[in-house]
Amino acid sequence: MRVLAIANQKGGVGKTTTAVNLAASLAHLGKKVLLVDLDPQGNATMGAGVDKARLAHSIYSVLIGESTAADAVKVSESGGFDILPANRDLAGAEVELVDADARESRLKDALAHHADDYDFVILDCPPALNLLTLNGLVAADAVMIPMQCEYYALEGLSDLVNTLKRIKQGLNRKIEIEGLLRTMFDPRSTLAQQVSDQLVKHFTSKLYHTVIPRNVRLAEAPSYGRPILAYDKTSKGAQAYLQLAEEMLARHNPVETVQPV
Numbered sequence: 373m374r375v376l377a378i379a380n381q382k383g384g385v386g387k388t389t390t391a392v393n394l395a396a397s398l399a400h401l402g403k404k405v406l407l408v409d410l411d412p413q414g415n416a417t418m419g420a421g422v423d424k425a426r427l428a429h430s431i432y433s434v435l436i437g438e439s440t441a442a443d444a445v446k447v448s449e450s451g452g453f454d455i456l457p458a459n460r461d462l463a464g465a466e467v468e469l470v471d472a473d474a475r476e477s478r479l480k481d482a483l484a485h486h487a488d489d490y491d492f493v494i495l496d497c498p499p500a501l502n503l504l505t506l507n508g509l510v511a512a513d514a515v516m517i518p519m520q521c522e523y524y525a526l527e528g529l530s531d532l533v534n535t536l537k538r539i540k541q542g543l544n545r546k547i548e549i550e551g552l553l554r555t556m557f558d559p560r561s562t563l564a565q566q567v568s569d570q571l572v573k574h575f576t577s578k579l580y581h582t583v584i585p586r587n588v589r590l591a592e593a594p595s596y597g598r599p600i601l602a603y604d605k606t607s608k609g610a611q612a613y614l615q616l617a618e619e620m621l622a623r624h625n626p627v628e629t630v631q632p633v
């Protein structure tokens with residue numbers, strides 16, 4: 373089981389869109405996937421077609437220890453993956469966990485029982501470096517950072533990188549940056565192209581080759597409770613997220629090289 377956190381403390385950079393559509397694309401490629409919604413806004417939950425208003429259990433009740441992950445897990449019919457859903461209740465977790473034991477590793481502990489059930493766990497983090505994101509980063513093997521190619525794209529990245537360094541020194545030694553993902557890319561924008569060139573220069577191997585284009589179908593799909601593959605499979609957005617999933621899988625399963633004897 374590989375746990376991948378989708379994180380960037382900036383809002384509106386495409387975290388949730390990436391989490392939902394990467395989960396669906398990996399499922400489409402035959403992987404068993406669990407999506408965990410760590411944002412009280414519950415956008416990933418809705419985007420996966422699960423009604424956040426009707427949850428007996430949620431990631432909130434899991435984190436505060438009122439239910440198990442098995443109690444709370446739902447199936448995204450449109451996405452072909454499982455989901456630990458979230459709603460406004462989750463906003464209270466931060467306060468309620470203040471004095472709790474191991475409050476940063478609640479999610480990691482909850483997922484530990486499910487290592488055999490999934491190939492991938494995708495964590496949709498909220499737009500803040502708060503306790504919920506911290507739970508995500510402690511549970512994760514790696515983090516994927518979606519970025520919009522705009523003027524302020526790199527601002528805030530150093531805060532995230534510093535947070536990751538601190539986590540690596542203590543709470544989670546194995547965490548690594550899996551990659552930076554260019555999202556909502558508009559090839560006609562000179563600025564977007566310039567920022568993209570900068571990213572290529574600075575992050576070379578950490579940057580995914582796949583670029584997610586700005587595509588209105590990606591923005592429409594959540595209102596139908598569907599990942600893009602179930603909404604418009606032939607759209608540029610659907611093809612891009614499928615390509616991202618393939619690129620990710622190829623990175624982790626490089627063609628085996630034969631050792632000379």
Ligand code: ADP
Nearest residue numbers: 383384385386387388389556585586587590591
């Ligand atoms: P975050 O989770 O980082 O806050 P979202 O994934 O919710 O960001 O995206 C912010 C907004 O931009 C949403 O309305 C979403 O539908 C839209 N969006 C995300 N990615 C794209 C894209 N590639 N093309 C067009 N719209 C997008």
Ligand code: MG
Nearest residue numbers: 387388411415
């Ligand atoms: Mg989001």
